[in-house]
Amino acid sequence: MKKIMLCCNAGMSTSLLVQKMQNDAKTRGLDVEIEARPLNEAMDKIGEADVVLLGPQIGYTKGDFEKATDKPVEVIPMIDYGRMNATGINDFACKLMEE
Numbered sequence: 001m002k003k004i005m006l007c008c009n010a011g012m013s014t015s016l017l018v019q020k021m022q023n024d025a026k027t028r029g030l031d032v033e034i035e036a037r038p039l040n041e042a043m044d045k046i047g048e049a050d051v052v053l054l055g056p057q058i059g060y061t062k063g064d065f066e067k068a069t070d071k072p073v074e075v076i077p078m079i080d081y082g083r084m085n086a087t088g089i090n091d092f093a094c095k096l097m098e099e
Helices: 012-028 038-050 057-069 078-082 086-098
Strands: 003-010 031-039 050-053 074-075
Touching: 003 012, 003 038, 003 057, 003 086, 012 031, 012 057, 012 086, 031 038, 031 086, 038 086, 050 057, 057 074, 078 086
Parallel strands: 003 031, 003 050, 050 074
Antiparallel strands: none
């Protein structure tokens, strides 16, 4: 099972998105675990993730995350984040884990 970590300032704005992504993953039979972490906890847990997705509002931290892990780190596309496009973001994360 692959683990997707979403990260935002406080973990609140991504919690609803995580629920939608979990429902989408279950419906589609994706073998992933998805969690949201606030910025101040994410670095401590980064080793547990197979991919780290950052909320657009903290995209400026991407370089710091990339230095802390050899796993993929990307900013969630603003349009998908704003529309809570769980399917699109799951696809984005799965593609990153394949590379």
